[in-house]
Amino acid sequence: xxxxxxxTTNNNPSSISxxxxxxxxxxxxxxxxxxxxFLFAIYSxxxxxxxxxxxxxxxxxxxxxxxxxxxxxxxxxGNAFYLYVGAVMSGISWAVLDDREHYKTLKYIYVAPINIPxxxxxxxxxxxxxGSISVFITIIFGVLFLHVDxxxxxxxxxxxxxxxxxxxxxxxxxxxxxxxxxxxxxxHVWFIGDAVAGALFLFSGAIFPLEILPVWLRPIGYIIxxxxxxxxxxxxxxxxxxxxxxTFQNLSNPQLIGILLGLTIIFGIIARFxxxxxxxxxxxxxxxxxxxxx
Amino acid sequence: xxxxRKAIQVSNNPFPLPQVFPPQNDAxxxxxxxxxxxxxxxxxxxxxxARAYPRIIGQQREKSWLFFxxxxxxxxxxxxxxxxxxxxxxxxxxxFVVIGGAMTAFWMNVLWSMSSQLYWExxxxxxxxxxxxxxxxxxxxxxxxxxxxxxxxxxxxVIILLGSLFFNVQYAVTSFAQLFAVFIFTMxxxxxxxxxxxxxxxxxxxxxxxxxxxxxxxxYLFSGFYFPIKNFSFWISAAASIIxxxxxxxxxxxxxxxxxxxxxxxxxxxxxxxxxxxxxxxLIAAKLMLAHMEKxxxxxxxxxxxxx
Numbered sequence: 136x137x138x139x140x141x142x143t144t145n146n147n148p149s150s151i152s153x154x155x156x157x158x159x160x161x162x163x164x165x166x167x168x169x170x171x172x173f174l175f176a177i178y179s180x181x182x183x184x185x186x187x188x189x190x191x192x193x194x195x196x197x198x199x200x201x202x203x204x205x206x207x208x209x210x211x212x213g214n215a216f217y218l219y220v221g222a223v224m225s226g227i228s229w230a231v232l233d234d235r236e237h238y239k240t241l242k243y244i245y246v247a248p249i250n251i252p253x254x255x256x257x258x259x260x261x262x263x264x265x266g267s268i269s270v271f272i273t274i275i276f277g278v279l280f281l282h283v284d285x286x287x288x289x290x291x292x293x294x295x296x297x298x299x300x301x302x303x304x305x306x307x308x309x310x311x312x313x314x315x316x317x318x319x320x321x322x323h324v325w326f327i328g329d330a331v332a333g334a335l336f337l338f339s340g341a342i343f344p345l346e347i348l349p350v351w352l353r354p355i356g357y358i359i360x361x362x363x364x365x366x367x368x369x370x371x372x373x374x375x376x377x378x379x380x381x382t383f384q385n386l387s388n389p390q391l392i393g394i395l396l397g398l399t400i401i402f403g404i405i406a407r408f409x410x411x412x413x414x415x416x417x418x419x420x421x422x423x424x425x426x427x428x429x
Numbered sequence: 430x431x432x433x434r435k436a437i438q439v440s441n442n443p444f445p446l447p448q449v450f451p452p453q454n455d456a457x458x459x460x461x462x463x464x465x466x467x468x469x470x471x472x473x474x475x476x477x478x479a480r481a482y483p484r485i486i487g488q489q490r491e492k493s494w495l496f497f498x499x500x501x502x503x504x505x506x507x508x509x510x511x512x513x514x515x516x517x518x519x520x521x522x523x524x525f526v527v528i529g530g531a532m533t534a535f536w537m538n539v540l541w542s543m544s545s546q547l548y549w550e551x552x553x554x555x556x557x558x559x560x561x562x563x564x565x566x567x568x569x570x571x572x573x574x575x576x577x578x579x580x581x582x583x584x585x586x587v588i589i590l591l592g593s594l595f596f597n598v599q600y601a602v603t604s605f606a607q608l609f610a611v612f613i614f615t616m617x618x619x620x621x622x623x624x625x626x627x628x629x630x631x632x633x634x635x636x637x638x639x640x641x642x643x644x645x646x647x648x649y650l651f652s653g654f655y656f657p658i659k660n661f662s663f664w665i666s667a668a669a670s671i672i673x674x675x676x677x678x679x680x681x682x683x684x685x686x687x688x689x690x691x692x693x694x695x696x697x698x699x700x701x702x703x704x705x706x707x708x709x710x711x712l713i714a715a716k717l718m719l720a721h722m723e724k725x726x727x728x729x730x731x732x733x734x735x736x737x
Contacts, residue, residue, distance in 0.1 A: 169635040178643055185646035189655060190512065196656050197518045206515060326497040333504035342508060343515040 145250045154249040158257025162230070166261040183218050183269035184276060190214055190342060191281060202282040205379040206344075209369065211283050212376075213341040215273040216368050220306060220335060220361060222266030223259055225328030227310030230258035231317040232325060235425065242424035252410055255314045256307050263303065285372050294388060295371035298395070302364040305399040311406040315413035321425045335361050344380045360398035367391050468563075476568035477575060484542075484576025498534065499587050506530030506592050509655050520599065521688045522656070527592035528681060529654035531585040532674055535619060536648060538581040540641050543623030546573055548630045548637040556631075560727075566719055570627055574620035601687045607697055608684045614704035615677030621711030622673060628715065628722040632731055648672060657682060657692040666694050673707050676700045 145154075167175050194207055201207070235241040244254060277283030309331075317327055336342070338352065339361040345353050356362050362382075369377040370388060378384070383391060417423055467475050489495075509526045550556040559569055592598065602608060630637050649655070651669040658666045658679055669675045680700040683689040695703075 169639060178639060182643055182646055185650045189646065189650045192650070192660060193509070193512060193656050194516060196660050197513070197516045197522070210512065210515075326494075326501060329501055330497055330504075333501055333508075337504050337508045337511075343511045347511045347515045 145248060150248065151250045151253045154251075154253040155257040155260075157249070158230075158254040159260040162226075162258040162261035163264070165233070166265060179265050179268055180272050183215075183273055186218075187211065187214055187273050187276070205376040207281075208283050208285075208373055208376045209344065209380060210342045211277050211281065212274070212285075212369055212372060213365050215270050215277070216365060217336060217339075217341040217361075218266050218269050218273070219263070219303065221328075221332045222262040222269075223303060223306040224310040224313060225332055226262030226266075227255050227259035227307060228313035228317050228328045229325075230255050231314050233258075235423070236427065239424070239426060245423055251414065252311055252407075255311065259307065259310055284376070289374075291371040291374065294367065294392075297392065298364060298367035298371060301392070301395050301399055302361075302368070305360050305364065305395065305402055308399065308402040308406040311410050312402070315406070315410035318413045318417040318422060319420075321422060321427045335359060338362075339365060340382060341365055345382045346380075360395055360402065363391050363395045363398070367395065472564055473568045476564045477572040480569050480572025481576030481579070482572075484573060485580055495584070499584050499591075502530045502533050502537075502584075502588050503591060505533070506588065507595070510592075510596055519688065521686045523596050524593075524598040524600065524686050525657070525682055526655050527589060527596065527598050528685070529678060530592060531588040532678055533649065533654060534581050534585045534588060535578075535616070536652075536654075536674060537645075538577045539619055539623035540644055542577050543570075543573060543620065544626040544630055545637050545641045546630075547627050548633055551631075560723070566723060567624075567716055570624040570715065570719070573627075574624060578616055578620055599687075600685045602685050604684055604697075607701065608681065610701050611677055611680040611684065611697070611704065614701060614708050615673050615680075618673035618704055618707035618711050619677070621708055621715055624715035625711055625718050628719040631722045631726045632729075648674075651675070653678060657694070659692055659694045670694075670703065671707075673704060673711075676704055676707075680704075 145151075169175075170178070190210055194202075194210065198204065198207075231241070234244060245251065274283070274285060278285050310328075313327055313331060320327065338348070338355040339359045340348075340356055341361070345356040345362065348356065366377060366383045367388070370391075386394070466472075506526055506529075509530070510523050513522045513526065547556060550559060559566065593600075633640065651661075651665070652658070652672050652675040653661075653666075653669070654674075658669060658675060661669070666675070676695070677700075679694045680697045683693040683697050694700075
C-alpha cells in the first residue's frame with residue numbers, strides 16, 4: 136500500500152476549503168466569546184470610532200468645523216477603510232503568535248491534516264468581519280453627523296466592489312507574508328503587524344495626500360498597493376473628492392485596477408514562496424513550538 | 430576541620446539557598462552562616478528594586494522591543510503631523526503632536542505593563558508566587574511603576590528629540606520649575622492610577638486584554654493627546670481630567686509653546702494642585718483596593734485561574 140503524502144493531501148481544494156472554514160469559525164470564537172454579544176458590539180464600535188473622532192476633532196479645531204472641504208472627506212474615508220489593513224493583515228500574522236505563544240497549539244495544528252496558509256488566512260477572517268462592521272459604522276457616522284458626502288445613488292458600485300475584493304485579497308497576501316516572518320521571529324513579536332500597518336498608514340496617503348510627504352519619501356507611497364486601493368475606493372464612493380487631489384490624476388480607473396491587480400498577484404506569489412520558505416526554516420530550527428514566555 | 434561529604438556538597442553549592450539548610454544548629458555544624466533576611470522597610474525597598482530591575486535591565490536585553498517601542502509612537506506622530514500640515518495648522522500644533530505622541534508611551538506603559546501586569550503574571554503562573562512571598566504587593570507594584578517609568582521616560586525623550594528634529598519644532602519654555610513639577614505629579618498620579626487598576630485586573634481573565642485595548646483610542650481622544658482639550662466643553666474636559674495625562678499634557682503645552690497659554694483648559698497652577706491631589710488619591714486608593722481585591726480574588730479562587 137502506498138503511504139499517503141500529507142503535503143499533497145493538504146493541498147487539495149477540499150482540504151483548503153475545510154481548513155479555511157474551520158479556522159474562520161475558530162477565529163470568530165476567539166475574537167467574540169470573551170464577553171456577551173452586546174458588550175462585544177460596543178467594543179467593536181467604540182475603538183474605531185474614537186480613532187476617527189480624533190481626526191475629526193483635529194480637523195475641526197483648525198478649520199473651525201468646515202466639513203464641506205474635500206480634504207475632510209479624503210481624510211475620513213481613508214482612515215475608515217484603513218481599518219481593514221490593521222484587521223486583515225495583523226489578524227493573519229497575529230494568529231501565529233496566538234497559537235504558538237498563547238494557546239501553545241501551533242505544533243498540534245502542524246501535525247493535523249490541514250492546509251496551513253488557508254488556516255492562517257481563515258483566522259484573519261474574524262477580524263475582517265469585525266473590521267467590516269467598524270468600517271460600516273464609521274462611514275455611517277460620518278455621513279449622518281459630519282457631512283461626509285457619500286450618496287448611495289451616486290456610488291460606482293461595480294468599481295467599489297471590485298476594488299474592495301482585490302484589496303482584501305492583497306491585504307491577506309501581505310498578512311501571509313508577515314505570518315511567515317512571524318514564524319521565524321521568537322520573543323513574542325506582537326509589534327510586527329502594528330509596525331508594518333503604522334508604516335503603511337504613513338506612506339499610503341490614507342489620511343493625507345501623498346503630496347504632503349517630503350519629495351524623497353513619496354516614491355514609497357507609489358509602490359505600496361494600499362495607496363492605489365484607497366484611491367479606487369475614494370473614486371468609487373466620492374468621485375469628485377478624489378479628483379480634487381492630484382496624486383493619481385493621470386491614471387484612469389482601469390489603469391488603477393490593473394496596477395492594484397498586478398501588485399496583488401506579485402504579493403500573492405511572494406507570499407506563497409516566502410511563507411513556504413519561512414515555514415521550512417522554522418521547522419529546521421525547531422521554532423514551530425517555541426514558547427518564549429514574553 | 431574535616432567536613433562530611435554532605436557538608437562539602439553544601440559549601441560548594443554556588444547558590445546557597447536558605448531552604449536547603451537544616452535548622453541553624455546543623456548549619457553551624459556545617460560551618461555555613463545562615464543567610465540574612467531583610468524585613469520592614471528594608472524588605473520593601475529591596476522588593477521595589479528587585480521588581481524594577483527587569484523593567485530596566487530586561488529591556489536592554491531585547492533591543493528589538495526598544496526599537497519598536499520608539500518607532501510605533503513615532504509613526505503615529507509623523508502621520509498626525511502630516512494631517513496638520515495638510516490642513517495648514519499653525520506650527521505649534523505640530524509640537525503638540527510631538528509632545529502628545531511621546532506621552533502615549535507612558536499611557537501604553539501604564540495600560541499594558543502596569544494595569545494588565547498582574548493578569549500577565551497570572552497567565553504565567555507567577556501571581557501565586559508573588560502572593561506567597563513574605564513581602565508587600567504594594568512594593569511589587571511600586572517596583573513595576575518605577576522601572577516602567579524610568580524606561581519609558583528614556584523612550585519618550587527619544588521620541589521628542591527625533592520628532593523635534595524631523596519637524597523643526599520650536600519650544601519656548603516659560604518655567605522649568607513648573608514643567609518639572611507638572612511632569613513629576615503627572616507621573617506619580619498616572620502610575621498611581623496604574624497601580625490602582627492593576628488590582629482591578631486581579632479579578633479579570635481573558636477580558637483584560639480587550640479592556641486594555643479598548644482604553645487606548647478613547648483615552649487618546651478625551652485626554653487630548655493631539656489637540657488642546659479646551660476645544661471640548663468644560664464638563665467633558667473636567668471629566669477627562671480624571672486621567673492625569675489630560676491635565677499634565679495641557680499644562681506642559683502651556684509651559685513649552687508660545688500659543689500654549691491661550692489654549693489651556695485651566696491655569697498651570699491650578700492644574701499642578703489638581704495633579705498633586707490626584708497623586709495622593711490614586712496612591713491611597715491603590716493601597717486600599719489592592720488589599721480588598723487581593724482578599725476577594727483569594728476568596729473567589731481567581732489568583733490561579735487561567736481561562737485562555
